[in-house]
Amino acid sequence: MSGNKLGKYIFFGALAGGLISLCDRATREDVVNKSRSFMSDVRYYSKNPDVVKLKLQEKSEKYQSIYEQVANDATYFKGKMDELKELSPQVKELVVDTKDAFTEAKDDYKAMVSEDSTSDSTGK
Template sequence: MGQSKLLASIVIGATVGAALSMFDRTTREKTVATTKKVTSAVSYYAANRGELQGLIEEKVLAAQVLCESVTDNVNMVAEKVDEFKELPSTIQGMISDTKSAFSSPSKE
């Protein structure tokens, strides 16, 4: 019972807030312009469903390409991290080799 009052209060508050914001001229003008633009787009795509489907397919394809690219980049970064993990042992080996080369007596 309490939850239904909460939901109703939220809806009423949002409605009152929207109504009060309409007292501002620029807000009204932007709202009307946006509503006209959205209505026009909805009407256009309702009449041209094939074009809407093509647009959606393009966006899905672009998202797939982006996802593949991100996956490739993540894999490359993971490989580089693995290389950096091996780097200290390689450096340690080089230091040991250099140290032994300079510390061993030379035979000349």
């Protein structure tokens, strides 16, 4: 029972708020102008239903083309992600090989430097 009262009170509150807001002259004039414009549009489209049909077709075609573009972009990005997944192990292997080569070269350079320093101290 209280649910019925809640809905009724919300409706009356909205109605009272609307009536109070119409006390402002600018709001009242705006509501009148928009109502006239709306009624004018209703009369025009009721006399010219082909215009409504044409506008709906244009909107439908526009949204269809947007959908197709998004679908194509998604397919493209999916392909690129798959390509990246395939390349990732190869790139990882390349990075590991490069790191190993630098580590080996570093060890070789250390050995060379240590040999030079020991031969310098013994040779003098």
